[in-house]
Amino acid sequence: MEENSDQKNAQTSRRNFLKTGAVAAAGFMIVPRYVLGGKGFTAPSDRLIIAGIGAGGKGETDIANFYKSGKAEIGYLCDVDDRRAANSVKNFPKAKYYKDWRELFDKEHKHIDAVSVATPDHNHAIITYHAMQLGKHVYVEKPLTHDIWEARMLTEAAKKYKVVTQMGNQGASNDGTRLLSEWYDAGLIGDVHTVYCWTNRPVWPQGISWPGTGATIPKELNWDLWLGTAPYKTYVDKLAPFNWRGWWDYGTGALGDMGCHLIEAPFRALGLQYVKSVQASVGSVYVDEFKKGVFPESCPPSSHVTLTFPKTNKTKGEVALHWMDGGIQPERPDELGPNEKWGGEDGNGTLFIGTKGKMYASTYSTAPTLLPKSLTEQAKAPQKWARVPGGSNGHYTQWVEACLAGYGKKELSSPFEVAGPLTEALLMANLAVRGHDLPGGQFKYEWDNKAMKVSNFNEVNQFVKRNYRNGWELEA
Structure with missing residues (x-):
């Protein structure tokens, strides 16, 4: 099916963002707050500010478990389907809600410490990569990516941008x-x-x-x-x-x-x-x-x-x-x-x-x-x-605590260096x-x-x- 003119215009907008928007945003805030504050720095509230992209289904479970750690705040929610996001929006009424993750990153990147990605497989890599470019720690549902090249690319990017990573195969904990x-x-x-x-x-x-x-x-x-x-x-x-x-x-x-x-x-x-x-x-x-x-x-x-x-x-x-x-x-x-x-x-x-x-x-x-x-x-x-305290349920707390401690400070069960090859x-x-x-x-x-x-x-x-x-x- 051919795309109509509105879809083509939307493509032009998307292309401009993906080629220049994330880079421009990175120019404002390319490093996470713990780097700005020096080695071992944590957020002023000692709580991780998370943006949940994919707020329904498994994303809803992930977000709830991050919050249950007692060390995270769900600051932002993003979902393309309001039906799926409804429970998370109800459970976290103070979280600002977006439908487009690009708009969320563009407007809120200065206020986010970490990003949780729980979309369908085909959009995992693009969201995760742009989050890492902005210096954000990432938790990504399994499988890490849709394609082999994407898995290799994210594994290398995690090292390059020095962010804390975890894949959502909770049995690893x-x-x-x-x-x-x-x-x-x-x-x-x-x-x-x-x-x-x-x-x-x-x-x-x-x-x-x-x-x-x-x-x-x-x-x-x-x-x-x-x-x-x-x-x-x-x-x-x-x-x-x-x-x-x-x-x-x-x-x-x-x-x-x-x-x-x-x-x-x-x-x-x-x-x-x-x-x-x-x-x-x-x-x-x-x-x-x-x-x-x-x-x-x-x-x-x-x-x-x-x-x-x-x-x-x-x-x-x-x-x-x-x-x-x-x-x-x-x-x-x-x-x-x-x-x-x-x-x-x-x-x-x-x-x-x-x-x-x-x-x-x-x-x-x-x-x-x-x-x-x-x-x-x-x-x-x-x-x-x-x-890991709590086993599979502790998989979420483990990532939250590692993000607060800073890159390379704490061991994780499924960082991208492990999750990528898997x-x-x-x-x-x-x-x-x-x-x-x-x-x-x-x-x-x-x-x-x-x-x-x-x-x-x-x-x-x-x-x-x-x-x-x-x-x-x-x-x-």
């Missing part, structure tokens, strides 16, 4: 992920060579064609702002606030929704970083008895992806990590009885297979268990990792999933990490960094 690491470091299961991660997601439409008819845009929703970096399309019913996850233009499918929660523990325990190679198989959709349907705009109904990681200083060789979604699960371990429940009973789980044994955990690394289960209570391993790994899995539908693309992709591209099938590299809508370009 749970005791379970630390206990799994301690069991592994103690040699209880030997050397891990294979990992399985699986989820019951998607629980939204996937493997379908884009609806042929549009729908009336809800009066509370600014559709153009919601689209942001994504190509312009006519609004379709129920896409917002949730069903966007299954469309490649906006979401990252089951991998984006649950991957950061389930793959975090293997990354921590095994010291994983960047992927060496990846291959995928995907569930088929049939439009009639004989014809397979291929819907390249939509994530598939299920997938099994194998990611190969190079040897690390915590493994003796390469590690194969299997991702399964759409209800697919690995074979039950032999150490379990035929009727014995295990970590996947909630539909999600992570299984480590080592040379001497196995261990698993459920969502957010909860219920860590050695196999056979009788070994769990007997297990003895030195505590090597400090626990996000890249799950987006590499999506790269293989998307390449599966390209002619001749159904094989193992070799990843050139330095060049940030697949070296043996160039056609799939179009998904490493997507094309942004005119006026919403993001260039580091």
Whole structure:
């Protein structure tokens, strides 16, 4: 669908802001207040002033948890959908409300210490990058970004601008992920060579064609702002606030929704970083008895992806990590009885297979268990990792306190230096999933990490960094 003249004029306005507005604002206030006040400086009130961009759904939960820390004030709220923002606006009546994050940054950057980003995936990077340019600490919901290039760019920008960062995979602050690491470091299961991660997601439409008819845009929703970096399309019913996850233009499918929660523990325990190679198989959709349907705009109904990681200083060789979604699960371990429940009973789980044994955990690394289960209570391993007070709920307070302390002063569970490579790994899995539908693309992709591209099938590299809508370009 072609954009009308109003949309084209709006694009010109957006382009001017994104190319010059943030830079101009940075000229007024390029450094956060703790830098202006010297090393270790905190806000005069000893409370962090936060702007919540994406005030409904998970954003509403995030904002509430920052406030519950007792060390943060929600000074500003921003959402393109007044329906989604309603509860946060009610709960924080003193917070000034905006619909456009660019206007918020332009007018209020001098009064903000930190920014929380909880928009759909396709707008994470552009908001986060501009916030960091302004010297603001950032908390970004998972997955960190929509594209591999964006994840690498934000990881490097966090170092450049020296801001405190945290991704919203709150399970990274749970005791379970630390206990799994301690069991592994103690040699209880030997050397891990294979990992399985699986989820019951998607629980939204996937493997379908884009609806042929549009729908009336809800009066509370600014559709153009919601689209942001994504190509312009006519609004379709129920896409917002949730069903966007299954469309490649906006979401990252089951991998984006649950991957950061389930793959975090293997990354921590095994010291994983960047992927060496990846291959995928995907569930088929049939439009009639004989014809397979291929819907390249939509994530598939299920997938099994194998990611190969190079040897690390915590493994003796390469590690194969299997991702399964759409209800697919690995074979039950032999150490379990035929009727014995295990970590996947909630539909999600992570299984480590080592040379001497196995261990698993459920969502957010909860219920860590050695196999056979009788070994769990007997297990003895030195505590090597400090626990985060409050576990997953403490994930928010941890970030607030680190922001108040200043860059580099406090340890975080999921700073961008960790969250970036983790996000890249799950987006590499999506790269293989998307390449599966390209002619001749159904094989193992070799990843050139330095060049940030697949070296043996160039056609799939179009998904490493997507094309942004005119006026919403993001260039580091």
